[in-house]
Amino acid sequence: xxxxxxxxxxxxxxxxxxxxREILLFSSVSFFLPELALKELEKYKVDLCEKSGYSSExxxxxxxxxxxxxxxxxxxxxxxxxxxxxxxxxxxxxxDSSFIAAALAVNADGIWSFDExxxxxxxxxxxxxxxxxx
Numbered sequence: 001x002x003x004x005x006x007x008x009x010x011x012x013x014x015x016x017x018x019x020x021r022e023i024l025l026f027s028s029v030s031f032f033l034p035e036l037a038l039k040e041l042e043k044y045k046v047d048l049c050e051k052s053g054y055s056s057e058x059x060x061x062x063x064x065x066x067x068x069x070x071x072x073x074x075x076x077x078x079x080x081x082x083x084x085x086x087x088x089x090x091x092x093x094x095x096d097s098s099f100i101a102a103a104l105a106v107n108a109d110g111i112w113s114f115d116e117x118x119x120x121x122x123x124x125x126x127x128x129x130x131x132x133x134x
Contacts, residue, residue, distance in 0.1 A: 002030045003127060004103040005070065006096075006113035007037045011044070014062055015052045023132050024066055032106050034098040035072045073102040081105050092120045100124055 110125030
């Protein structure tokens with residue numbers, strides 16, 4: 001199974017040792033993340049470190065461990081799918097179009113997200129944590 005991760009799922013996996021982190025590290029699912037989501041993780045690094053209690057170095061090691069299990073989807077891979085993704089998400093949340101484009105680019109089975117707004121579209125299946133429990 002191929003699943004695109006919303007940034008909020010990755011952040012949840014970074015914040016604490018939880019079922020989310022366990023799924024990310026040990027599931028047989030192939031996970032994908034738009035490469036540009038790494039900028040968002042970097043943008044919130046200080047906040048994530050404060051909330052998790054990790055030092056900057058510990059946080060970086062954890063990110064590195066998670067990224068070993070996540071395939072990054074480049075902007076070039078998503079480019080031909082952005083128009084369709086934008087049209088799907090334009091009235092929902094346009095800034096999340098890249099996750100739809102990534103799902104289309106890798107022919108994903110769905111997106112794992114905690115954001116309910118993804119369920120307002122009907123092109124890409126949306127998974128919750130319960131759907132992915134080992």
